Amino acid sequence: MSETEMHGGVGMPDRWQRIWAPHRMAYLTGENRPLDGNDVACPFCEIPKLSDEAAxxxxxxxxxxxxxxxxxxxxxHLLICANRHVADLTDLTVTERNEI
Structure with a gap:
């Protein structure tokens, strides 16, 4: 199978193997941004406060x-997050790393 066939013949194939995800435009344009202007809240601190289904x-x-x-x-695609802020994977505790 040629590279063009692998890409369904859409556009010119490139060597970057880019993933086209047009549904991400809502995120990029801020479509679901909080209406109260509270952009400073860390989403990864807020998510665990919600029910599993809602979050x-x-x-x-x-x-x-x-x-x-x-x-x-x-x-x-899943995100695996520590319950606390860490700057780098090497900053995780042994317990956190084992749980991941």
């Missing part, structure tokens, strides 16, 4: 949670 949480642990991405690049 799209698929698993909760003592130290981390897994949540479906509202604007995924690929089907099945």
């Amino acid at each position: 799209l949480i698929v698993a909760r642990g003592d130290e981390v949670y897994a949540v479906m991405n509202l604007y995924p690049y690929n089907a099945g």
